[in-house]
Amino acid sequence: MNSVCVIGLGYVGLPLALSFAMKGYKVFGVDSNEKLVEELKKGETHHLESYKGKTIQEILKEQLENENFIPTTDYRKALENVNDIIVTVPIPVYGGKPYFDYLVSCAEEISKNLRKNQLILLRSTVVPGTTRNIFLPILEENGLKCGEDFYLAYASERIAEGKAFEEFENMPTALAGFCENSVRRAVDLIKVICKEEIIVASSFEVVETAKVIENLQRDINIAMVNEFERFTKAMNLDIFEVIKVANTHKRVNLLYPGPGVGGFCIPNAFYYLDAKAQELGIELKISKTARMFNEGIPGYISDLVMKTIEKYKCSKKVAVLGIAMKDYSSDDRLSPAIEIIKILQARGVEVKAFDPAVKTEYDFKVSSLQETLKDVQLVLILAKQHGIEFEEIFEYIPPSEAIIIDTRNVFSYNDAKEKGFVLEKI
Numbered sequence: 001m002n003s004v005c006v007i008g009l010g011y012v013g014l015p016l017a018l019s020f021a022m023k024g025y026k027v028f029g030v031d032s033n034e035k036l037v038e039e040l041k042k043g044e045t046h047h048l049e050s051y052k053g054k055t056i057q058e059i060l061k062e063q064l065e066n067e068n069f070i071p072t073t074d075y076r077k078a079l080e081n082v083n084d085i086i087v088t089v090p091i092p093v094y095g096g097k098p099y100f101d102y103l104v105s106c107a108e109e110i111s112k113n114l115r116k117n118q119l120i121l122l123r124s125t126v127v128p129g130t131t132r133n134i135f136l137p138i139l140e141e142n143g144l145k146c147g148e149d150f151y152l153a154y155a156s157e158r159i160a161e162g163k164a165f166e167e168f169e170n171m172p173t174a175l176a177g178f179c180e181n182s183v184r185r186a187v188d189l190i191k192v193i194c195k196e197e198i199i200v201a202s203s204f205e206v207v208e209t210a211k212v213i214e215n216l217q218r219d220i221n222i223a224m225v226n227e228f229e230r231f232t233k234a235m236n237l238d239i240f241e242v243i244k245v246a247n248t249h250k251r252v253n254l255l256y257p258g259p260g261v262g263g264f265c266i267p268n269a270f271y272y273l274d275a276k277a278q279e280l281g282i283e284l285k286i287s288k289t290a291r292m293f294n295e296g297i298p299g300y301i302s303d304l305v306m307k308t309i310e311k312y313k314c315s316k317k318v319a320v321l322g323i324a325m326k327d328y329s330s331d332d333r334l335s336p337a338i339e340i341i342k343i344l345q346a347r348g349v350e351v352k353a354f355d356p357a358v359k360t361e362y363d364f365k366v367s368s369l370q371e372t373l374k375d376v377q378l379v380l381i382l383a384k385q386h387g388i389e390f391e392e393i394f395e396y397i398p399p400s401e402a403i404i405i406d407t408r409n410v411f412s413y414n415d416a417k418e419k420g421f422v423l424e425k426i
């Protein structure tokens with residue numbers, strides 16, 4: 001029976017492991033978080049993925065039952081049973097600096113348990129140069145030589161949360177290997193789950209850098225459209241309509257503005273590239289400006305809330321709908337919504353927030369739409385979610401009293417006119 005080990009069972013690693021399990025692989029999933037592993041063993045996850053009509057919860061339970069998926073914290077048990085090892089542990093950014101400890105301790109554990117002929121495929125998003133300069137030397141620490149005793153490849157991970165299963169299958173995969181054998185082994189492994197083209201690049205660094213700039217171009221695009229929003233607002237135009245029109249040009253692909261940029265990938269991209277750029281003595285002016293601009297959007301949105309409170313003389317109470325880092329996600333890592341709420345609280349605003357998909361506990365989070373909307377006039381929409389019916393706002397606040405600040409283009413100015421509520425859009 002074919003077997004593989006996936007290390008790091010988060011937003012990428014769990015659906016990746018289950019994708020191999022659904023192809024009949026025996027998959028050992030390793031995570032250092034004991035609580036997470038215990039939950040997974042019971043078939044529990046808060047992820048919002050689905051595949052061919054089945055939820056990730058159903059897939060997880062099926063693959064546990066048929067013993068194709070074995071979650072564990074034990075590297076040794078996992079590594080002695082497989083030929084191929086995939087790594088998806090993160091490099092978070094703290095205080096603007098990439099923090100390598102998770103990846104380093106993962107490499108140390110692999111090195112201790114590495115056996116001849118194994119392939120290690122790194123899929124984490126990394127600072128360019130990490131595979132060769134940080135990961136590889138640790139793997140060789142216990143005497144085995146890359147290219148002779150074991151094989152190493154890097155393949156960037158391009159999935160979007162919420163579309164993971166579909167995108168493992170239908171997104172072209174870029175990879176590079178230490179040697180020809182590493183490439184061959186990695187291509188064979190990726191082919192099990194990916195139906196699309198596999199692009200073999202000339203070095204690890206090409207794929208690592210391509211991945212970081214794929215993310216960074218989204219950061220820059222979002223900064224740009226949020227700047228355009230400030231212009232269109234002053235012109236009394238709806239930015240969403242302007243972009244819709246601009247995007248009918250076949251060579252234009254503008255993203256939409258919003259309350260800021262969150263999640264693990266896009267906000268970190270600048271800091272990954274910048275860490276290497278500083279080493280090389282290169283200044284990333286445009287990327288840095290975009291990042292700083294995006295980091296300032298929560299402040300801009302909270303200013304808009306304060307101005308609205310003042311303009312309509314309403315109480316300093318706000319109902320926030322959606323706190324995930326993007327629409328239809330359970331992920332609140334680096335979510336701009338959380339930052340907006342904290343700024344508002346620091347400015348003396350009472351905030352109640354509702355998001356049925358986000359599992360993290362916060363003092364401002366309540367468990368129903370009704371509770372959020374109780375005794376407020378001002379509603380701030382920061383993310384769309386299944387389970388938030390925005391029309392229901394008017395069951396709790398009469399339209400003639402409601403003031404809605406909409407950052408997600410849920411309502412149009414026509415809706416506001418017809419129903420009689422006040423609408424502030426970004």
Ligand SMILES: NC(=O)c1ccc[n+]([C@@H]2O[C@H](COP(=O)([O-])OP(=O)(O)OC[C@H]3O[C@@H](n4cnc5c(N)ncnc54)[C@H](O)[C@@H]3O)[C@@H](O)[C@H]2O)c1
Binds near residue numbers: 013264
């Ligand atoms: N989330 C996405 O949509 C996405 C998309 C593309 C690429 N990526 C990249 O994929 C990687 C993983 O991202 P994620 O969102 O799945 O992160 P995550 O935080 O959801 O999951 C990472 C998991 O790794 C575990 N872990 C950390 N150190 C470990 C170690 N030494 N040994 C074993 N387990 C360890 C953590 O406990 C956690 O469960 C990152 O490099 C990220 O940049 C993420």
